[in-house]
Amino acid sequence: MSEQRDYRDTVFLPKTDFPMKAGLPQKEPGILARWQEIGLYDKLREERAGREKFILHDGPPYANGDMHIGHALNRILKDMVVRSQTLLGKDAPFVPGWDCHGLPIEWKVEEQYRKAKRDKKEVPPKEFRAECRAYAQGWVDVQRGQLKRLGLMADFDHPYLTMQFESEATIVSELMKFVEAGNLYRGSKPVMWSPVEETALAEAEVEYEDIVSTQIDVAFEIVECPNVPELVGAHAVIWTTTPWTIPVNQAIAYGPEVEYQIFTFPLDRRKYLIARPLMDACLERLQMVNIFPSEGSAEAFRRARGTVIKGSDLAGTVARHPMHHLGGFYAAPRPFLPGDFVTTDSGTGLVHMAPDHGEDDFELCKANGLEPVFAVMDDGRYRDDWPWLGGNDERRRSVINKPFNAPEGPICSDLREAGALLAASDDYQHSYPHSWRSKAKVIFRCTPQWFVPMDRPLDVGDFDVAVPEGFGAAIALFTSKDHSTLREIALREIDRVEFFPPKGQNRLRSMVEGRPDWVLSRQRAWGVPITLFVRPDGSYLQDPAVNARVVAAIAKEGVDAWDESRKAEFLGLDHDPADYEMVTDILDVWFDSGCTHAFTLEGDRWPDQRWPADLYLEGSDQHRGWFQSSLLESSATRGRAPYDAVLTHGFTMDARGKKMSKSLGNTIDPLKVMQEYGADIIRLWALSVDFTEDHRIGDEILKGVGDQYRKLRNTFRYMLGALDGYVGDLSDTTEIPELELYVLSLLADLDAKMRQAVEEYDYNTYTRLLVDFCNEDLSAFFFDIRKDRLYCDGADDPQRNAYRAVLDILFHALVRYAAPVLVFTAEEVWQTRYPEDGEQGGSVHLLDWPSIPQVGVDTERWAQLRTLRDRVMEAIEPLRRDKTIRSGLEADVVVPAALVPDGFTDAQLAELFITASVTRGDSDAVTVTRTTDHKCGRCWRLLPEVTEDGALCARCEDVVTQMDAAT
Incomplete structure (x- = not known):
């Protein structure tokens, strides 16, 4: 056998200067500089x-x-x-x-x-x-x-x-x-106030965090009760998690429809008033159910609970402040007021009212002639002239100071000394507003403000x-x-x-x-x-x-x-x-x-x-x-x-779905990502996630985005190489194969979906459609099938020209679709193909949405064919893994005749499946064997017409003869 000729110089391989390695961190600044220049x-x-x-x-x-x-x-x-x-x-x-x-x-x-x-x-x-x-x-x-x-x-x-x-x-x-x-009006209302920053805050300037506060139960002695005389001398029990508001209490709110019960403490015969549904929870806080020497005495206490009254019976009732002995502000009577906001969810069913420090408090008190006293200053301390904890009181602290409110702090100590503190514990867990700037607790504070x-x-x-x-x-x-x-x-x-x-x-x-x-x-x-x-x-x-x-x-x-x-x-x-x-x-x-x-x-x-x-x-x-x-x-x-x-x-979380925090060390710095990967990678990530919900980012996620980017980049690289020297268009092509028409129909469908995605601001769908089309419809299907025609058909072969004409349409569409996502890469792609556009100050970002030709193709028929193609490739894979064959080009395939759509010849099926041959059988299974045909020395297809390995098939013989004659 004579020595085989090397036919590599006769094959039309893609040719482009567009590199596979992106080098975005180095390349993007130069593109930015050019945009600035033009x-x-x-x-x-x-x-x-x-x-x-x-x-x-x-x-x-x-x-x-x-x-x-x-x-x-x-x-x-x-x-x-x-x-x-x-x-x-x-x-x-x-x-x-x-x-x-x-x-x-x-x-x-x-x-x-x-x-x-x-x-x-x-x-x-x-x-x-x-x-x-x-x-x-x-x-x-x-x-x-x-x-x-x-x-x-x-x-x-x-x-x-x-x-x-x-x-x-x-x-x-x-x-x-x-x-x-x-x-616009000026008024005094309780607003969220930061004692640290000494200013009012808007809701948007506040964040909520879980904290542990002191909860206290305090007794207010009732001095008047026209409807229930036996309550005179009894003590109304209030519960609060803000002890610092007791010094500005002005009233007590009750629920008109709530049932209240009077009970007598057996040791000192002192009477207390608590909402009936909250009685047991309150007594447990006060530890009154555990102070009896025997179960019998505790049970007797339960049976001895006194009169049940309705909240409305408390109309006209008056109590006195626990610190009434200080005189002045504290000597004034504390009226009972009906409040529709009073519930029996927690507490005692009686709510102490401080109009300076609560919205409900303010409205109810104002409606009853009780005005704020502005006792707390901008920095959260009581006024110098305030009779309790004001002036030179060495215990005076900002009201957000935890020790100030603690069970052993000055508020509780003074109430305990006055005989009014029934219970105090620093174990109440709840959510509380904080300034998102200083991270300090805020308070509700009544101050003169301007309102709309x-x-x-x-x-x-x-x-x-x-x-x-x-x-x-x-x-x-x-x-x-x-x-x-x-x-x-x-x-x-x-x-x-x-x-x-x-x-x-x-x-x-x-x-x-x-x-x-x-x-x-x-x-x-x-x-x-x-x-x-x-x-x-x-x-x-x-x-x-x-x-x-x-x-x-x-x-x-x-x-x-x-x-x-x-x-x-x-x-x-x-x-x-x-x-x-x-x-x-x-x-x-x-x-x-x-x-x-x-x-x-x-x-x-x-x-x-x-x-x-x-x-x-x-x-x-x-x-x-x-x-x-x-x-x-x-x-x-x-x-x-x-x-x-x-x-x-939504918000960006770390790879495990946790909120990012510098203290946790799980933040992703976009500036560092740009230095390592490039801005286009961040952009592809941002436009790939479902940003309408909370979403994730991390090193592995970015690596996955990098893989997506490489596939897109290689799609453009292949098209640039395949279109090297191409200057025609689809109108120059007299006969367009059905595969090309089918791909154009897929492009038209893609175009409509991407337009809709833009109109609905659905950018992760937009990006996914682009990526999937490039990977599945082009790289893994159309390009894979047509690479033989591109490489081995004659330079001016009508079908090769048809393929390149469709590639040209694809290029102009895809580079535009990609431009809003991969702004730098799309510009690089465009300037690689049209460098003269760059010299004239042009840019891909000056282009309009592409115009896609509309063609009539039975896409359902092609969808069936692609399903069958997937089965064929799946059947070939085991033989390729065990090295029976090296690729599908060495495979003779028998497919179920019933699964082949109408209108495809066996030769066309072999071309579409990239196999040596395809025949139809009666079995439901796809069978694959190694072909006995010889391999063409130029296109590497194994065909019956090739007499020995390395010889040329008829097509390649014609192309080589023409090329030899031309040179």
Whole structure:
């Protein structure tokens, strides 16, 4: 036999410079630099000018600290929204923003002062605010760089900041809309208060943790009871887990429908009053069921329990405070008041009322003429002039101090000495609110604050605040007033807005239904001032001209403009400065962020934006925060929500489903992940998980994402190589094989599903569809079958050209589908095939959604064939494992005739199954044997026509002859 020729140089192997190894950490910064150089974001705005708008309004992250994995997920989702809507052909500008005011930043600056042993109170307010501003700006710059590194497409050169003078002016102008419409009031109500930070807190600024508290039972001696005279001299028993509130008790609440029982303590014949259903539990706390020398005496005690009365019989009853001997405040009688909130779930069925420190307490006492006494100061200590634990009492501590409330602490000790403490133990476990910044316990504390009423009819649209041009002037939405309450408008809007996932609607609704009036004021320095002039009687000035002067000054100079020295200037000639006090409180930062729609979507600072937004997107915690504050602010000033849809994502857990914590050492740093894997890997992870629920990340999960990425990358690498030199299109092909038509039909189906996924913000489905199509329909099926045709058919063979024409369609579609997910890789793929596009400043991210040809194919028939193909490959595998054959090309296969769809010849089946031959049999099983045919020396197929191993089949003979003739 003569020496065999080497035919490798006659085979058309894929050819590309696109590397299999991605090297993303090294490559991505260069791509970012090019985008910056060509001004990609601005170029995209020019390309999309005049098209349908899509506005995603950015919820402001806090300018404090490095980006964490939760931030990364949030930002990638937002980028996916913007890029996918842009891909659909819309104009989707995106303005990133930052929340810059508020306690966290102020707290950090104070920490720096404490380290330097400097007292904040000695620092001039303007200097302090300047340091807060500089601190916030520093973190804005850091986070902006980190977000750019993630590949986000946004107007990073012109972000919105709540501390920009124009933003502060708009926030004030929005507040003035409340003021001029009378939708603001000053009142004293118990609010959550942080004694550590010395300010009121919003619900969104509070987190709940399990703690162990002291529980006490205290006796109040009854001195009057017109309906049940035998109660005079008896003691009403109250139970509480906040001993520190006893010094401000003013009344006792009872349940009108609750049954109460009088019992007499056998040793001293003292009478006590407790709710009958709670008697045994209470006596067990008081250990009164175990003090008898014999079972008989205990049983006699149980039988001897006295009169049962109804709660309504307690009307007119009066007790005296256990510390009545101190006189003054404590000498006043403590009336019994009916409370529908009194239950028999726990305690004694009698509730001590401290209107300073409880919402129910406040409302009930106020309705009965009992006002708060404001005994607890900002730092959580009792006033210097307070008769119990005030003044120079060396035991005076902050009320959140655990020893202060302990069974041996001053409260319990004094009550014990007064004979009023019946039981005390420090073993009561419950959930309690803490400040999420300082992590310290908060208290309910009654203080004068500014509120927006939830249930008072509003005058929506009846305002005309003069605002400097471009600073978010009010928009006229209504021709007549809407006199609904803020709660009613907000709930109506919640029903109108679309929620993704739908459960977000019920979550937000339940919060708005039950929320109290909105507390706007905070007692801090770093924030937007509540720019009100208040009269001695508590009313405030409602003068549009004054308000306009204040807004203009803040627009020019920022919040420092609100200064006592400018009081006369702001009030003008129509008002005497002596008649007014300037409010020194600042606004709740949730009001700041709730106004971002006004200074970002309205006005001319960002002319490519529009109001309202199509979408707000944040984590599920923002139902309590930004979603709600934006809804309330806009509902009160515009009569509708500032958004038409809300998308919510869950929280990122570690690989075991646990909450991430630095102390547990289970955090994943996105900055380190980018250094090791690249930003595209984080993006692929974020868009692969079901982000609407809590989801996981970890090293093994990231490795799995890396495997997915490699498969996608290799799909593009194969297409780039297969399309080397290709410049035609499908119209150049006269005859298209049915397999190619079937793949085009699969692509059309994929296209429709991915469009739907974009419309529903279902990005994990979007990403999964893309990955599965590339892996299952292309790599494992279409590419696998057609590699023989690509490698071995003649260069101009019509069927080879048909395959490459379909590859071209696939390439243009898939690189676009991938672009919002793998922003760097898609750009690399595009520039590899079209380098001249890069030279001209082009980018894959400037392209529109692909146009997919519609073809008619019986896809069900092909689905049946693929099922049969899977069975054939499964039957071949055992022979390949035991090395009877090396691949399916060496297999002769017999398939059940009944399972072969109509219209396929045996030769076509062999080509589709990549086997030596396929015949049909009557058996239900697939059988495989090693073929006796010889192997073609060029295409490696084993065919009857090949006379000996290494000889050529007829096809390869023709191709080689033509190539030899050409050279």
